[in-house]
Amino acid sequence: GQSLEQPSEVTAVEGAIVQINCTYQTSGFYGLSWYQQHDGGAPTFLSYNGLDGLEETGRFSSFLSRSDSYGYLLLQELQMKDSASYFCAVRDNTGANNLFFGTGTRLTVIP
Amino acid sequence: EAGVVQSPRYKIIEKKQPVAFWCNPISGHNTLYWYRQNLGQGPELLIRYENEEAVDDSQLPKDRFSAERLKGVDSTLKIQPAELGDSAVYLCASSLGPGANVLTFGAGSRLTVL
Numbered sequence: 771g772q773s774l775e776q777p778s779e780v781t782a783v784e785g786a787i788v789q790i791n792c793t794y795q796t797s798g799f800y801g802l803s804w805y806q807q808h809d810g811g812a813p814t815f816l817s818y819n820g821l822d823g824l825e826e827t828g829r830f831s832s833f834l835s836r837s838d839s840y841g842y843l844l845l846q847e848l849q850m851k852d853s854a855s856y857f858c859a860v861r862d863n864t865g866a867n868n869l870f871f872g873t874g875t876r877l878t879v880i881p
Numbered sequence: 882e883a884g885v886v887q888s889p890r891y892k893i894i895e896k897k898q899p900v901a902f903w904c905n906p907i908s909g910h911n912t913l914y915w916y917r918q919n920l921g922q923g924p925e926l927l928i929r930y931e932n933e934e935a936v937d938d939s940q941l942p943k944d945r946f947s948a949e950r951l952k953g954v955d956s957t958l959k960i961q962p963a964e965l966g967d968s969a970v971y972l973c974a975s976s977l978g979p980g981a982n983v984l985t986f987g988a989g990s991r992l993t994v995l
Contacts, residue, residue: 774923803982812885812972812986813924820982857923867979868937869914871923 774872792858885987906975
């Protein structure tokens with residue numbers, strides 16, 4: 771099976787940098803993804819890490835360390851619109867190949 | 882191009898009543914997923930289709946839930962009869978294939994069972 775751990779809530783100031791951590795346990799591993807979901811909205815894909823290291827997409831970066839079963843999402847130059855829930859997700863490679871989501875981190879950006 | 886379209890957006894029913902949700906995936910996406918999301922939780926997979934075939938329905942409560950994807954395009958998820966614990970958001974997603982890293986989700990159907 772799989773399990774993912776993320777902080778339930780994070781608060782940060784507009785313009786600052788915030789890091790959302792994710793640790794995972796899975797019987798197979800085929801990459802770590804991040805999704806953003808605003809209240810009442812659809813989860814939307816942010817990034818994917820299949821290999822160790824940092825992936826950067828604009829203000830967002832994502833990091834993976836497979837040896838530590840750990841990853842994080844880094845949001846820079848925070849904006850009020852970044853207030854949302856952020857989910858890490860793993861795709862197992864045991865045959866089902868499904869995407870399994872964590873419980874999410876609710877980010878609140880304050881002025 | 883339209884994204885994943887779901888309807889209805891909201892549904893309120895009495896327990897023991899039936900309910901159905903409809904999903905139209907992105908054109909060309911062969912893989913379709915139904916997820917359930919409880920308040921404050923992440924999405925949980927209910928069923929995955931490859932074209933018209935349900936390839937993983939291990940998490941679908943088959944005593945009351947059913948799904949179909951006729952002609953490998955639109956899909957319907959049905960609950961009959963609904964229970965109080967079924968109150969949740971039902972999300973449909975699609976992707977190009979089963980190993981795709983990017984899932985595109987619809988806005989979901991929020992079900993409230995009274």
